[in-house]
Amino acid sequence: MDDDQMDQLLRQLQAQQPSAPGYLRSRIMANLPEQERPEVAAAVWSKPLWKPAIAACLPLVIGFITGVVSTDVDQQNVSHWYASADPVYADTLGDYEYVED
């Protein structure tokens, strides 16, 4: 038997490939268990939940950022106020010109 003849026979064998029995599909679908997925990750990343979760967190993130910026500005204002009022305190801040008598 040469290669061509074998290929021809294999093609005929391919045409005779059996189909799966009909009951096998039902058996497979009837025996599906719960999928093995981490509960929390599955809940967070399931489509109905992740968008509302991000939406809920957004104000907190914005609030945190704006809070940090305003605190920083306040701190600078306070530093200048102390510098002008108290030479000793101002010295520790490093922006007071100390003049000896």
Add this chain to the structure above:
Amino acid sequence: MQRAADGDQKAFAELVSRHIDSLYGYARRLCYNDTMAEDLVQDTWLAAWQHAQRYRPEKSAVSTWLHRILHNRFIDHTRRRATRTEHSGSATDMPATALEIATLEASAQEQARQLEQAQMVARLDQCLGELPEQQRAAVTLTHLQGFSNRDVAHILGLSVRATESLLARARRTLRERFSE
């Protein structure tokens, strides 16, 4: 596949319908036993359902991924049993059916030709069943399931070069056994 990974049973049922015949055909060629083939296919779909989120579309097609699962399940199964399943009589049912069809539909001359052809196919089927497992898997996946050498390599867990070599060896063995 993504919907199936999200637990959508309807999407999974569509996948089953699309690929079950191909998987069953491969399972039958691997074990030559209807009951074992059905169990193997069911095990494969169970694993696919439970681990659907591990499927990576960039690595392989769904069909290739499923055949790889089935192949690994078959190896596990045969290792557990440590005995090779006998080539049961059911495998010769297909050529017998082909023979019956030929008898009914063809003229006497055509019938003789088809009879001879069907006998040759049956003989090739028998020789295929007698090949070592890896060689049988390579021939089945390439010639009966229609996978490329690259996909066959992925399913069998071999390099493409090793797969080509395995396939050439399998064809040579098949030809020799057929000619005996």
